Structure formats: structure tokens, C-alpha cells
Amino acid sequence: xxxxxxxxxxxxxxxxxxxxxxxxxxxxxxxxxxxxxxxxxxxxxxxxxxxxxxxxxxxxxxxxxxxxxxxxxxxxxxxxxxxxxxxxxxxxxxxxxxxxxxxxxxxxxxxxx
Amino acid sequence: xxxxxxxxxxxxxxxxxxxxxxxxxxxxxxxxxxxxxxxxxxxxxxxxxxxxxxxxxxxxxxxxxxxxxxxxxxxxxxxxxxxxxxxxxxxxxxxxxxxxxxxxxxxxxxxxx
Amino acid sequence: xxxxxxxxxxxxxxxxxxxxxxxxxxxxxxxxxxxxxxxxxxxxxxxxxxxxxxxxxxxxxxxxxxxxxxxxxxxxxxxxxxxxxxxxxxxxxxxxxxxxxxxxxxxxxxxxx
Amino acid sequence: xxxxxxxxxxxxxxxxxxxxxxxxxxxxxxxxxxxxxxxxxxxxxxxxxxxxxxxxxxxxxxxxxxxxxxxxxxxxxxxxxxxxxxxxxxxxxxxxxxxxxxxxxxxxxxxxx
Numbered sequence: 001x002x003x004x005x006x007x008x009x010x011x012x013x014x015x016x017x018x019x020x021x022x023x024x025x026x027x028x029x030x031x032x033x034x035x036x037x038x039x040x041x042x043x044x045x046x047x048x049x050x051x052x053x054x055x056x057x058x059x060x061x062x063x064x065x066x067x068x069x070x071x072x073x074x075x076x077x078x079x080x081x082x083x084x085x086x087x088x089x090x091x092x093x094x095x096x097x098x099x100x101x102x103x104x105x106x107x108x109x110x111x112x113x
Numbered sequence: 114x115x116x117x118x119x120x121x122x123x124x125x126x127x128x129x130x131x132x133x134x135x136x137x138x139x140x141x142x143x144x145x146x147x148x149x150x151x152x153x154x155x156x157x158x159x160x161x162x163x164x165x166x167x168x169x170x171x172x173x174x175x176x177x178x179x180x181x182x183x184x185x186x187x188x189x190x191x192x193x194x195x196x197x198x199x200x201x202x203x204x205x206x207x208x209x210x211x212x213x214x215x216x217x218x219x220x221x222x223x224x225x226x
Numbered sequence: 227x228x229x230x231x232x233x234x235x236x237x238x239x240x241x242x243x244x245x246x247x248x249x250x251x252x253x254x255x256x257x258x259x260x261x262x263x264x265x266x267x268x269x270x271x272x273x274x275x276x277x278x279x280x281x282x283x284x285x286x287x288x289x290x291x292x293x294x295x296x297x298x299x300x301x302x303x304x305x306x307x308x309x310x311x312x313x314x315x316x317x318x319x320x321x322x323x324x325x326x327x328x329x330x331x332x333x334x335x336x337x338x339x
Numbered sequence: 340x341x342x343x344x345x346x347x348x349x350x351x352x353x354x355x356x357x358x359x360x361x362x363x364x365x366x367x368x369x370x371x372x373x374x375x376x377x378x379x380x381x382x383x384x385x386x387x388x389x390x391x392x393x394x395x396x397x398x399x400x401x402x403x404x405x406x407x408x409x410x411x412x413x414x415x416x417x418x419x420x421x422x423x424x425x426x427x428x429x430x431x432x433x434x435x436x437x438x439x440x441x442x443x444x445x446x447x448x449x450x451x452x
Contacts, residue, residue, distance in 0.1 A: 001222060001223050001224060001225070002222075002223075003123075003219075003220035003221075003222070003223050004223075006120065007119065007120075007123045007205075007220055007223055008123075008219070008220060010116075010120045010121075010123035010124045010127070011123045011124070011126055011127040011130075011205075011207065011218075011219075011220050012127060013124055013127060014123065014124040014125060014126060014127020014128040014129075014130070014131065015127040015128070015130050015131040015218060016127075016131060017124075017127070017128050017131060018127065018128040018129060018130060018131025018132035018133070018134075018135065019131035019132075019134065019135045019254075020131070020135075021131075021132065021135075021365075022131065022132045022133075022134075022135040022136040022365055023135040023252060023253055025364070025365035025412065026249060026360075026361055026364035026365045026414075027249055027270050028245075028270045028271065028273040028274055029270060029273065030273050032269070033266075033269035033270055033272070033273055036262070036265045036266040036268075036269045036270075037266045037269070037270060039262045039265075039266065040253075040259075040262040040263045040265065040266030040267075041266075042262075043258070043259035043262045043263070044253050044254045044255060044259055044262075044263060045254065046259070047254040047255065047256050047259055047296065047297035048254055048297070049295075068440075069275075069441060070273065071273035071274070073364065073414065075365075075412065092120075092124075094124065101407075102408060105124075105128060106116075106121070106124075107116035107120055107121060107124050108116075109114060109115075109116070110114050110115075110116050110117075110120055111114060112114070132367075134252075135252055136365060136366055138251070138252035138299065139247075139248055139251035139252045139301075139362060140362055140383050141358075141383045141384065141386040141387055142383060142386065143386050145382070146379075146382035146383055146385070146386055149375070149378045149379040149381075149382045149383075150379045150382070150383060152375045152378075152379065153372075153375040153376045153378065153379030153380075154379075155375075156371070156372035156375045156376070157366050157367045157368060157372055157375075157376060158367065159372070160367040160368065160369050160372055160409065160410035161367055161410070162408075181327075182328060182388075183386065184386035184387070186251065186301065188252075188299065214294075215295060227448060227449050227450060227451070228448075228449075229349075229445075229446035229447075229448070229449050230449075232346065233345065233346075233349045233431075233446055233449055234349075234445070234446060236342075236346045236347075236349035236350045236353065237349045237350070237352055237353040237356075237431075237433065237444075237445075237446050238353060239350055239353060240349065240350040240351060240352060240353020240354040240355075240356070240357065241353040241354070241356050241357040241444060242353075242357060243350075243353070243354050243357060244353065244354040244355060244356060244357025244358035244359070244360075244361065245357035245358075245360065245361045246357070246361075247357075247358065247361075248357065248358045248359075248360075248361040248362040249361040318346075318350075320350065331350075331354060332342075332347070332350075333342035333346055333347060333350050334342075335340060335341075335342070336340050336341075336342050336343075336346055337340060338340070
């Protein structure tokens with residue numbers, strides 16, 4: 001079956017999430033450097049086509065509690081992300097947060113004009 | 114509006130594509146090392162949830178024609194990828210290839226049971 | 227032969243360069259998002275052991291002249307980097323810039339106490 | 340002070356290590372897909388200038404013991420790496436393995452002709 005505009009919008013939202021995660025996972029991060037990394041991740045992914053907004057929250061308290069060499073590598077355990085995509089009149093809002101010890105990415109809502 | 118199972122399947126397919134691209138873009142690659150990289154990319158992404166199959170074709174002739182230090186960094190210009198995802202009875206087949214000088218990712222087909 | 231403190235300092239400087247390049251190559255970047263990325267790259271690599279300072283200059287004019295979808299993927303052609311490392315009294319200053327069409331990383335100076 | 344050939348060889352060895360680690364950290368890996376990833380990592384980094392050999396051992400038993408969603412993201416805890424570099428008659432052998440809960444990279448030996 002042919003993909004619909006709605007399918008394409010959901011697909012785009014997934015691309016942004018996969019891109020964000022695998023581009024930045026492994027980046028050295030500390031509570032001090034977290035704010036500049038949040039900003040850079042948001043602005044870099046917002047460059048991609050159809051991307052309306054990206055909001056990244058690095059969990060600095062969790063980071064501070066768990067690291068013991070002053071920094072660690074960024075991974076899904078240490079961030080919450082929300083991404084909104086709009087393509088051909090369909091808006092998809094997606095979110096990543098920890099669930100059962102695993103960084104789960106999911107669609108929050110889909111809105112068609 | 115609540116996301117459907119079909120939305121979720123399209124979203125998953127996008128995640129795999131974004132992950133594949135941003136995990137492996139930048140990898141040093143030559144015509145000689147391309148086969149092992151193709152295999153590793155396929156098998157690593159196939160580990161991810163809901164991923165049925167991944168097929169990666171690194172364009173070694175194009176690579177050979179364009180590199181001049183014996184190797185280059187992998188980027189979308191040098192690969193074609195097909196990924197099939199199945200989630201809750203919906204199968205989504207997606208593909209990346211060059212279009213207008215840009216590595217375009219798109220859905221080929223969506224099949225619901 | 228046993229490695230010296232000076233060997234170890236040069237090795238550390240190399241680690242930082244390889245890390246910086248391969249962590250961030252492929253990041254979507256535009257002239258507008260370049261400043262936040264410069265900052266995040268600097269602060270993330272400065273987290274690593276023995277790293278005194280990192281200075282990243284993304285070449286926004288070159289970027290603006292060459293991109294045609296509003297953004298591109300960060301690669302060595304678009305940045306100049308200087309990294310200083312100090313380990314056990316040896317300071318190593320290193321630099322990456324384009325040379326003969328290739329992003330060349332090299333040691334600028336080594337200073338032993 | 341001017342860098343020596345030996346300094347440059349140690350610097351090169353570091354670059355390979357940083358590159359290897361930050362290119363492939365975050366890659367989805369399972370005991371089943373580990374062999375193809377080991378091979379691809381070795382062959383990709385061997386493409387880089389002055390790189391004589393790369394040997395990657397992904398610790399599949401440790402991997403099997405610790406994962407609980409069938410796969411995990413590759414990180415320093417799950418691999419041992421040896422890299423040999425030769426530049427202008429200096430050979431540097433380097434190694435990464437866990438030490439005190441941290442993936443430590445160090446020079447094993449330096450040999451000048």
C-alpha cells in the first residue's frame with residue numbers, strides 16, 4: 001500500500017530521534033558541560049527537514065549522582081527529549097524517556113489538519 | 114489524536130534509519146573494507162526492536178572513483194540502504210538512495226494485516 | 227622500549243583529536259547553529275582527562291557558500307581545532323586544519339618542564 | 340620545542356584510539372553480531388594513515404551476562420583493543436582495557452629504528 005502523508009510524518013519523526021540519539025550518544029558530558037550540549041543537540045537536529053522543535057533535558061542531578069571520574073558518556077539514561085515534526089499538514093510530537101530501564105522513544109500525538 | 118499501530122510502525126522505521134546513518138556516517142571506508150562494514154551495519158541495526166531486516170550496499174565503484182587518500186568517510190553519497198520493520202502486524206519497508214544530490218530516506222510500502 | 231611521560235602526553239593529545247572528530251563528524255550544522263556546536267564540542271572534550279583547553283572554529287562562511295539544503299553534515303573541511311593537553315609536566319599543543327584538501331591533525335609544540 | 344618523529348607517532352596512535360572509540364561507541368551490539376562488528380572496526384581504522392594493525396575483541400560473555408533486551412550499546416566495558424602504528428621508523432603499540440572500572444588507553448611500547 002502507498003504510504004500516506006501521515007505515515008511520512010511519523011517516519012520523519014523517527015529519523016530525527018534515531019539521528020539525535022546515535023549522533024550524540026557517547027559524547028563526554030558532565031553537569032557543567034550539560035547546558036551547552038543540550039543547546040547544540042537541539043539546534044543541530046532542528047536543522048533537519050520538517051523538524052519544528054527539539055527540546056533536550058540532560059538529567060544533571062542523575063549525572064552528578066552516578067559519575068565518578070568527573071564525567072561520563074551521554075546515553076539515554078541521562079536525557080529526556082521531545083521532538084515535534086510537521087510534514088504536509090501533519091504534526092507529530094514524540095518523546096524519549098526512561099521506561100523499565102530502557103530509553104523508550106514513542107509518539108505522543110499526531111494531528112492532521 | 115492517539116497514535117495508531119501504523120503510526121508507531123512508521124516511527125520505528127524512521128528511528129532505524131536515523132540510527133544507522135548517524136552511527137556510521139564518518140566511518141573510514143575504502144573499497145576493500147566496504148564488505149565488512151556493510152555486514153556490521155546490517156547486523157547491528159537488526160539488533161534493534163521490531164527490525165526485520167537491513168540491507169546495506171556501499172557503492173564501491175563510486176568510492177573508488179572519488180577517493181584520493183585510499184579511503185574516505187562514509188556518508189549518504191556512498192550507500193544505499195533498505196530497512197524493513199514490523200510492529201503489531203504492520204510492516205513498513207523503507208529505503209535510502211541519492212536523489213538530487215541528497216541522501217533521501219523514504220517509505221516504500223506499508224502493509225497492514 | 228618503555229613509553230616516556232612525553233610519549234604519553236602526545237598519545238593523550240591524539241586521543242582527544244580522534245574523539246572530537248569522530249564524535250561530532252556527521253552532526254547537522256548550519257551557519258546559525260554553528261556557535262552552539264562549537265561551544266558544546268569544546269566543553270565536552272575538555273571533560274576528558276589531561277585536557278587543558280579546546281578551541282573549535284566552525285568555518286561559517288565556507289559553510290554558507292557550500293550548502294544548498296540549509297545545512298550540511300559537519301566534517302573536517304568546515305572546522306579548525308586547537309587542543310592543548312598537559313600530562314605529568316609535559317604540555318602538547320595540537321591543531322587540525324585543511325592541508326591539500328585533507329583535514330590534517332598535527333602537533334604544534336611540546337613543552338617539558 | 341619542535342615535535343620529534345617519535346612524538347608524531349605517539350600522537351597518531353592516540354588519534355586512532357579516539358577515532359575508534361567515538362566512532363563505534365553506541366553501536367547496537369549482541370553476542371551474535373559482535374564478530375561482524377569486530378571485523379568492521381578493525382578494517383575501518385586500518386584504513387587510516389600510519390595504521391599497521393588493529394585488533395578488537397568484543398567481550399561476548401560479559402555482554403551475554405549483562406544485557407537484558409537482547410542487545411546493548413557498545414562501550415569500553417565490552418571491548419579490548421590493540422592498535423599498532425608506524426610512522427617514520429617509529430612503531431607504537433597501544434592497548435585499551437578496563438582498569439578500575441574505566442576503559443584505559445595506554446602505550447604498551449615504542450620502538451625506534
